[in-house]
Amino acid sequence: MAKNKTDEMSFLDHLEDLRWHLIRITLSILICATVAFIFSRAIFKYVIFAPKQMDFPTYKWLCKVSEFIGINDTTFCAAEFPFKITSLEMSSQFSADIWTSIYAGFIIAFPYIIYQVWSFISPGLHSNERKHSRGFIIVTSLLFFIGVLFGYYIVTPLSINFLANYSISPDIDNQFQISSYIALIRSSSLASGFVFELPIIIYFLTKIGLVTPQLMKKYRKFALVIVLILSAIITPPDLASQVIVAIPILILYQISIFISKIVVRNQNKKQEKVNV
Structure with a gap:
């Protein structure tokens, strides 16, 4: 391995370097989360609650596919979903707003997070390997965003459609807590992002x-x-x-x-x- 500054750094120096990278990562997430919180009403309207509307692009596409193959009686072509989103605790909506902003901040800040991770590990690499840092950050971020979009536009609507229409008795009305609904979108999108x-x-x-x-x-x-x-x-x-x-x-x-x-x-x- 080529000689670089890591050869002269002690274990405590590495810990100090890591601490500052973690601080920068945390600050970037908080800044992006603050911006997301300011625009949270738009985020909830056009992003969070969009998959519960039947005019969501995925449902319209699956409805057309179902009709093309001769399946007319499908939940993808329904007028609306048979469920309501509820808030059963005093702080539910506020907590949902805060945590949604934080996760949105993480997604938005992901390229910078990757940049900080690369900045921490790159001093231990060869000079020719460090030349590819820009490509690494771009490719890693691109794969993550593609995965998040795949989770949001494919996994999330499929999950909502299945769970919303699943019923063991007509006597039961589906009323999902807002935290449960958001958790489904969050886990589907982030899990897909990391899988990619x-x-x-x-x-x-x-x-x-x-x-x-x-x-x-x-x-x-x-x-x-x-x-x-x-x-x-x-x-x-x-x-x-x-x-x-x-x-x-x-x-x-x-x-x-x-x-x-x-x-x-x-x-x-x-x-x-x-x-x-």
């Missing part, structure tokens, strides 16, 4: 030698089972939803194998140059 970081995770695991493309190919069948289990966790328990979620995750797994091959190939080339 799989290629980045595989890249670093390959760099440190914990993962190889041969290993990923060998355990592809086990990975398929894990993907299906993961899809079942973050989606409602119907087969169609699980398949819809599983497909992009499997594609990401194949991309990760390709990335792992590139990393191993580059490492072998460097080793050959050293041997020569």
